Amino acid sequence: MKKSFFVIPLSFIAHILIINITLYALTPNTYINFFSILYYNISWFVVTYSINFYPTAKRESFKVNLKSFFTLILLYGLVYFTSFSFLSPHPYSWQHLLLVYFVICGLLILFRIFFYWARNLVRRENFVTTRAVVIGRDKNLKKIRRIFDVPEYGYRYIGYFDNYKSNSPTYLGDIQSSFNYIFENNVEEVYCLASRLSKDEIKHLMNIADNSFKKIKIIPDNKELFSRAMSIELYDSVPVLNLRASPLDLEYANLIKRMFDILFSLFVIIGVLSWLVPIVFILMKIDSKGPLFFKQKRHGVNKNTFWCYKFRSMTKSDDSDIKMATKNDMRITKLGKILRKTSIDELPQFFNVLKGDMSIVGPRPHMEVHTKQYETSVEKYLVRHFLKPGITGLAQVKGYRGEIIRKSDIVNRVRYDIFYMEKWSILLDIQIIILTVTNIFFNDKKAY
Template structure:
């Protein structure tokens, strides 16, 4: 699904700039106290996150979060006024501080109005659109059409499929023909009317979604119950079940994860790789011929290909893009064995994290040839590509790493990756990072 991933970070940055520049201009004493700056910005981050202030759904309008908008200004107003007492800044008259805060509220509201105006104008011109089809026709179709046909929401409605023949130009054929149509026309979102589909058809659509990197959403009726993790969304008055729901479907959660990735990777690069790279370079030149870094194409989020970087741990080989490292692999150099046993060879991937190709925590990226092999032989394998790949992950701390010897090795990795996707939290990321460091220090049997 197409997303304007820059919108939420941009909004957040502009809001922070408005707050800080206004305070700097009208209450400069604030900026003589570093703690107060941290206080203002951190409380804004926590408050907006708690209220889900930033819109995350394509269908959100200006007034959709009006209640959160008012509550945010009340809470942040308390934060603002108590800060002057808390940090001992008594040189401003109360009425002056009220006017400054009202100016902040006005500027934030003005930006929000301009933001929605620009976004709606952008979408009405046909940009940032998502192609959708509906499988099955019932009373909810017309309600959905009102959502899809609104140019401000950015949907491109292609038509519907139903076993009842119709002369309507929006009827694209029967339900069976929808499967090929979805692939041939690169449909991004599929909406299914559960009341018009058999249990077998629903299960088949679920299988297609899991194994073809398609997002499928179900409009339920009272007869259908689903056991897998999913989320309920409302399109106007129409309830929609989103299969493979993840906390990271929310743009704000993605922003929090990205901030963590940038800060953590920057610290590793500045405080570890800055001195480690020269040392590894010297040792590598003594140990074996070849470049310092090894790069290889891997599949990332949405199956996009990127260059994954490592410290070179093997001699040059024609099988490096097809064969995984095995125990006592003759291709591994003396220094490479140390790097691999301690997982130091993976550290250059923090550059991948900083560039946005990877995350600190996520499903491990596999070789392109292995993705092509497993996507057709391992059920739900492609589900893991809804997330950015990670330097470490839940599967790795559970011992599912290294060589894939039998089918259960890859099946268990997929199972852990899907669990991580559905249960993500920043606390879970922190726990995985801690256990990764702990395991690396104590040594891992399958790190070779």
């Protein structure tokens, strides 16, 4: 996890503390009513979310973000004065309320100044840097360098590749040599100048991006490049195409998804598994020999390995780590058939969710042997590993769960996983969870 992941939640918490402490100190009567407390906190969340305030880009400075900051203060001011006008009786004069509002604004501005000062200090000291290279050289290279050379933006510019040799100290070699270089030197972001690459070279780079964990961004010219997931970012005055954009690229969105995962998994662990585990343990001891839980190494985000837990539903065998369950599989126990049919066998994975290895909704994790098989035979297979794996997923509720019988099964599974990554929202997660529960009661044909 990157250190910058905590910047957004810490900022949000700091802002909420400033508002609540100021209101409690200067207008204590507002804290007599629980509804008022809830109103001030939820309204801050709603206002910041509506103007997309927290997901600030790496290249934003204090001045760039100033407009949205004053928009936030203005909108929250309306919320603040509305509460005193209509929602709760109070003994305070309008002059006093105006003073409190200005105190809140002043403290928020001071924290904002401190926030950018601290962020820039950390980046200048190279605690948080992104290693970047450029492929191709044209007039836009100098403009991009202006961004990379500002320490506060958190980039570490390594150099560029181009088929025209140069004596520049930042010249790293021809375009062909770049493919190996970015993997061997821990390069995190690759910027491609489309004017210096052929359409075939660009497509090749796009394939590399979809089958690796490198961020590939294209600075376009007039070539025809279209992709459903593309987004345009501005680096100074230079438009840059992000080839694999996702709502979950925003730390704010990741925080929401993680909070949802923690709350939901705690609910299941305390409300369901606390009494279900003893029952399954007793039934399993009656049904067959072996441990209560089955654990298996699976590939998670960025293809990192983790132990995935399930209720044991099969007898012990030598091929459990290489062979998927099939219809009428002789390894499945009598109790295992019930557990798998109702998907109860997957419930221990809520411990994986609480631990942070998995999410409730996401691409289903595969065995290590199958990842190695599909990453070379299925186009864009590794794209699904940009996300945490899930207990359930869009592909599963659309009928592509369980055994891979035909190649189209894994191809369509990957397509749905990528679509989920590109279109994620918390409402989509909730919809998938509801469909997963519904499928349990409507005899999912692939639940075996």
